[in-house]
Amino acid sequence: MTRFPILPTRRSLRRALAALSFATLPFAAMAVPVAASAATPPETLARQAFLVDLSTGTVLMDKNGEDRMAPSSMTKMMTAYLVYEAITKGATSLDTPFPVSQAAWKMGGSRMFVKMGSSVRVEDLLRGLLVDSGNDAAVALAEGLAGSESAFAERMNAKAQELGMRGSHFMNASGWPHPDHYTTAHDLALLGMHLIRDFPQFYHYEAERTFTWNGIKQGNRNPLLYHPVGVDGIKTGHTDVGGFGLTASGERNGRRLLLVVNGLPSAQARNDEPIRLLDWGWNGFRAYPLLRAGETVDTVPVWMGEADSVPVVTGQDVAVTLAPQDRDSLRVEEKLTEPLPSPIHRGQVVGQLVVDYAGGERTVDLLAAADVPAAGGLTAFGKKLSLLFR
Structure with missing residues (x-):
């Protein structure tokens, strides 16, 4: 041109x-990140890193953003999206009780600690999903909305295509490792943007720091919520195959940034690298x-x-x-x-x-x-x- x-x-x-x-310019939701910055981004330990300024849709950093990767518990962002959508369409409500099946109860990894055979309100399951990163909560929500986790996974894949997440395929609601369960850093950034834009009334769940269920108090696994960096969400993830990951968003001086990192070697790196990259994005650029x-x-x-x-x-x-x-x-x-x-x-x-x-x-x-x-x-x-x- x-x-x-x-x-x-x-x-x-x-x-x-x-x-x-x-x-x-104040934050305004854009359709898709559409442009790239020419500034040289910093080096990072993350295997994948994608940073976008949502106020203008400008991609500030893209390291292997289209590479296939395991999303781990960042999968729960899509689970939450479908729950929010079902609530707004009247298909369920925050007060609707969902039954806890044996399949949900026996899930390993991070858990909310629901009891088999009990019924739990959707809102409590959402908190268990997003604050506790509960795999049991993810399965209970999936079964409550779609009848089975496999049927819910079909909805996840249909929604991914609708949102333009062309590099993603989901097999379950929790992010439990599976060779056919994958996404990209770009796609997670797109999903995060839609969570913020499409359902702002529910975004506060992503920022809640603690949740107590069944007498067990757990803290939000997002380490940036405990730092004065301006981050107010969204979701962590960790598996052996995916490494340590985080999708984070926050606002500073009227600019909302969204960062996806994955493949980090440790929980400490997941704490340090996002802070450094977000500071670079906020301090090195301005929205005009x-x-x-x-x-x-x-x-x-x-x-x-x-x-x-x-x-x-x-x-x-x-x-x-x-x-x-x-x-x-x-x-x-x-x-x-x-x-x-x-x-x-x-x-x-x-x-x-x-x-x-x-x-x-x-x-x-x-x-x-x-x-x-x-x-x-x-x-x-x-x-x-x-x-x-x-």
Whole structure:
């Protein structure tokens, strides 16, 4: 793609560029991480590491982000997602009791310590899932929603495809090791983003530090919740095959970052590496707003319309994350055909705005901001005559 500087006639964008040294953008959920930073990321002990600024969708770090890996208990993020979805759709509720089967009760590894034959409220199972990382809670939730864990795994895989998690396949609700149970760091980041964006009313469960069940008090296994780094979720994982992993998210100075690391050699490394990588992401970059949704980008000529031109806008906020030293790399290109043929309908996609910066790129649809009917009768005749005599 040919790179062009900001056009001086694009006043909205020019104003935004003039404010780059001062602006920050609050967290806004983006559809998919779409661009990469050119800044050199630090070395890390993690086999996989993926760091994204959710305020702009910019990927700040990608180490083996598409490599297949064992998600271990980070699988429980998908289990929680499906539970949240079932609650919002009315298929269950936080107060619904789910029975505890022998299969759930006998699960090994980390546990909530539910009793076989008892019934446990969905909300308590959620806390057991997310705070205690209970494998027994995961199976009880899966069976309560789908009838069996295998049927629930089918729902997990269908949801993964729906969310765009193309490198993932689930065999169970807990993350219990299985050769056909895998994901990628990129996919977990995508899932984490959807958890935050789609179900903000439930996100507080990810940050609860302790939960007591059956007389046993357990602390949240996410070590970053106990550090003053601004992290408020999401989930740890550990198996022999996957190593130590963590999906973590937090907000600092109006910027929400999300980090996935996996394959770390120890629990101590899982404590230290995420703090270091998140600090790098927060301290080394800033989010710069360019346009607000609905703000006019340009006024474009219209062919044979009742109006001679139409304003075009973006349907979403447009912002970029940059290292301050990379601000001069920002380039913007409008891609549309002029004049636009009539009729034009408000909200119609008429072109794209390509934002290119520091090795990354994102494309945003340009939308017509008004209806422009095709010219008819004498108006059309007059327009044709004017074209003939130019």
